[in-house]
Amino acid sequence: MYTPPYRPPAKKKSNGCLAGCLTLVGALVALGVASSVFRSFEESDADGSRPTARPSATAAPCPSRVAEALPKGEGAELVDAFHTEDHRITLCETASGQLYYYGEFRDGREPGIAMKARRTSGGYEATNSPYRYVIRDGTVSIYKSGSRIGREEVTPVPSPS
Numbered sequence: 001m002y003t004p005p006y007r008p009p010a011k012k013k014s015n016g017c018l019a020g021c022l023t024l025v026g027a028l029v030a031l032g033v034a035s036s037v038f039r040s041f042e043e044s045d046a047d048g049s050r051p052t053a054r055p056s057a058t059a060a061p062c063p064s065r066v067a068e069a070l071p072k073g074e075g076a077e078l079v080d081a082f083h084t085e086d087h088r089i090t091l092c093e094t095a096s097g098q099l100y101y102y103g104e105f106r107d108g109r110e111p112g113i114a115m116k117a118r119r120t121s122g123g124y125e126a127t128n129s130p131y132r133y134v135i136r137d138g139t140v141s142i143y144k145s146g147s148r149i150g151r152e153e154v155t156p157v158p159s160p161s
Contacts, residue, residue: 062092082154
């Protein structure tokens with residue numbers, strides 16, 4: 001069954017509220033980690049799971065613009081990268097072992113947002129409460145307060161450029 005990608009309402013003029021902008025970007029592109037108790041809403045493909053997580057043969061550095069947005073991001077390594085029709089998703093791991101998701105518009109119209117993430121058996125999850133983002137089976141699903149509000153196909157890419 002085809003689910004059209006989530007499209008946000010037209011952007012209103014901003015009064016410079018950075019937190020609101022970051023929340024919006026996070027809602028559109030992040031993947032999700034639920035708080036302490038997860039309720040799984042992902043559907044399996046009829047032909048079984050297609051893992052989206054790729055093991056890294058050689059460690060590559062996290063792109064500098066992404067690493068600069070991560071807490072203690074100096075020396076972070078690229079774990080995985082995807083794009084959708086409108087967004088780039090970059091997963092990097094810091095030297096301390098913390099995985100981060102960085103989501104941004106492909107056209108760079110707004111700053112990206114970084115959030116803690118975790119690996120799952122089929123992909124990745126991250127949260128920007130009340131939003132949860134799940135990359136699994138070739139899609140990123142966006143949930144708000146437990147209800148899916150969007151789903152887009154993801155394409156693995158070697159670099160988030």
